[in-house]
Amino acid sequence: MKNDPWSNINPSATDNRLSGILADKSNILEFYWAKDTFGNLLFVLSAPSEIIPNAKIPKLQGIDIAIGKYGRNNQLIFSLESKEYKDIFYTLCMDLISSTKVLHDEEYAVNTVLYRLDKWQHFLKNRRKIIDKRQLKGLAGELLFLKNYLLVRDSAEAALSFWKAPLQSVHDFEFDNFSVEVKTKSSVNSIYISSYEQLFSELDYLLLYVATLNDSTSRTPKAFNIYTLIDEIKAVISDTVLEERFENLLMQYGFVGLEEYRDYWFLFVSDEFYEVEEDFPRITDLPEGIENLTYRVNLEKCKAFKADIKLLEKAGIRNEYS
Numbered sequence: 001m002k003n004d005p006w007s008n009i010n011p012s013a014t015d016n017r018l019s020g021i022l023a024d025k026s027n028i029l030e031f032y033w034a035k036d037t038f039g040n041l042l043f044v045l046s047a048p049s050e051i052i053p054n055a056k057i058p059k060l061q062g063i064d065i066a067i068g069k070y071g072r073n074n075q076l077i078f079s080l081e082s083k084e085y086k087d088i089f090y091t092l093c094m095d096l097i098s099s100t101k102v103l104h105d106e107e108y109a110v111n112t113v114l115y116r117l118d119k120w121q122h123f124l125k126n127r128r129k130i131i132d133k134r135q136l137k138g139l140a141g142e143l144l145f146l147k148n149y150l151l152v153r154d155s156a157e158a159a160l161s162f163w164k165a166p167l168q169s170v171h172d173f174e175f176d177n178f179s180v181e182v183k184t185k186s187s188v189n190s191i192y193i194s195s196y197e198q199l200f201s202e203l204d205y206l207l208l209y210v211a212t213l214n215d216s217t218s219r220t221p222k223a224f225n226i227y228t229l230i231d232e233i234k235a236v237i238s239d240t241v242l243e244e245r246f247e248n249l250l251m252q253y254g255f256v257g258l259e260e261y262r263d264y265w266f267l268f269v270s271d272e273f274y275e276v277e278e279d280f281p282r283i284t285d286l287p288e289g290i291e292n293l294t295y296r297v298n299l300e301k302c303k304a305f306k307a308d309i310k311l312l313e314k315a316g317i318r319n320e321y322s
Contacts, residue, residue, distance in 0.1 A: 005023065005090075006033055006035060009034065011035045019035050020042070023043075024101065027101055028104060031045055032044040042078060042079050043078040045096070046073045046074075057114075060124050064078070078092075087259065091258055094257070131254050133264055137184050141211045143226075145180065147232060150173070156237040156239060157242060158175075162174060165182075178207060179203045182209045183209070183210045186215070189300055190298045196292070196293045208276055209271065213269065222267065225264055225265050275307045280302065
């Protein structure tokens, strides 16, 4: 973890007291980075007792949350239980700070914290590990399609509603009578099909969007990381409520803002669309007894299925990036 706000905090010298520093002077809530006498890493929210309820607090894997008391204030005390969750713990803390930063009502801000904790409970319960580089590149492909094609043809609210991958849908996007499956590749001209259903759709049309992304570095002109895309999409959305919806979709996808993701840089090379029709190279029948199937499709054999301009226009897509 590159940012460690606990590194300059000494363990508390007194039992039943904490040693800490204010996390954000501009926030309406008092958040503290802190340590106890044992040097455990803590994050503390201190607020008037009447607005921190003694209700059931969500349980988070690897992180303990307790209600304490200091003077007239109640405290929510977050304690890191396992070092393997340190990056996620820091990200959770920063999420609570950022989600309340622009709020001006203390009680509403506390309720926002509790709401975010419910989201984190769901995330940590269903995601046992962070997403890997291959999954991160796949997410980058989906965000490129969202930014370059949907956000230029629809309202931000509509475009976000079309993104189905975070909801565990079969296809990554669905709109009008089109399904869109997003794939990324590098120099090898083939794509990985991770489930039998990906190349079939109940809608009228199924498009395969393939983005060629090479691994890169921060020193390469036009290279980007996942945060570049997220920030660009937020700039287009430009609405607090919709930005929160976007962040929730990212969390449902399995993405939380870990520092290590900043080290993965990609370079966009080109993209292309294919129409998955009857004769498209795909496995059409599963033999009896086969429950799951993964395979690769050689795109050199798919040139006849490249989507023509009339079909893309029908989908409202203007492919200016190939």
